[in-house]
Amino acid sequence: MAFFEPDKFFMRISHIDIERDLLSLGLKHALLDIDNTILTRDTRELPRDVAVWLGRARDAGITFCLVSNSTQEQTMQELSERLDIPVVLRSMKPLPQGYLRGMRILGGTKEDTVMIGDQMATDIVGAHLVGMKAYMVAPLVGVDLPHTVILRWMERVMLGDQTPEPLTPATQQMLDEA
Numbered sequence: 001m002a003f004f005e006p007d008k009f010f011m012r013i014s015h016i017d018i019e020r021d022l023l024s025l026g027l028k029h030a031l032l033d034i035d036n037t038i039l040t041r042d043t044r045e046l047p048r049d050v051a052v053w054l055g056r057a058r059d060a061g062i063t064f065c066l067v068s069n070s071t072q073e074q075t076m077q078e079l080s081e082r083l084d085i086p087v088v089l090r091s092m093k094p095l096p097q098g099y100l101r102g103m104r105i106l107g108g109t110k111e112d113t114v115m116i117g118d119q120m121a122t123d124i125v126g127a128h129l130v131g132m133k134a135y136m137v138a139p140l141v142g143v144d145l146p147h148t149v150i151l152r153w154m155e156r157v158m159l160g161d162q163t164p165e166p167l168t169p170a171t172q173q174m175l176d177e178a
């Protein structure tokens with residue numbers, strides 16, 4: 001497994017096919033990055049397709065834990081309560097502790113848990129350090145913190161010609177109905 005290579009790459013979290021990309025691969029738990037993966041960084045909104053996807057995945061038996069490096073702990077705590085999804089604050093990604101805590105909360109293992117996030121240097125590398133799968137998504141909005149801009153440039157270089165997974169008919173239908 002290449003450290004800097006996500007196991008799969010998607011345009012948005014809602015493009016992950018719950019059957020093809022999770023259940024059929026034995027993945028039952030997902031650790032979720034927050035900023036720009038499920039919440040827009042600029043307006044702090046949960047896009048409708050993301051909310052619908054989270055609901056569908058939960059209906060299918062997937063459990064979630066938010067794993068955040070954010071310093072806005074109040075906001076993250078409120079989000080956790082609103083979504084009814086536990087949160088690991090001050091996770092210090094890419095260090096392993098946050099991933100391990102999230103896995104423990106969910107009762108998962110590194111074989112049946114996947115990290116989903118938009119940043120190579122934190123979300124993806126950290127998951128691979130722990131030995132779990134990592135799915136990368138394109139950031140929801142193009143507004144990033146200054147230090148992230150440099151990391152984005154590195155990501156483009158490292159992702160190379162890796163292209164997003166195509167939408168499956170089932171996922172397309174879910175999005176059309178959302």
Ligand SMILES: [Mg+2]
Nearest residue numbers: 033035036118
């Ligand atoms: Mg992020």
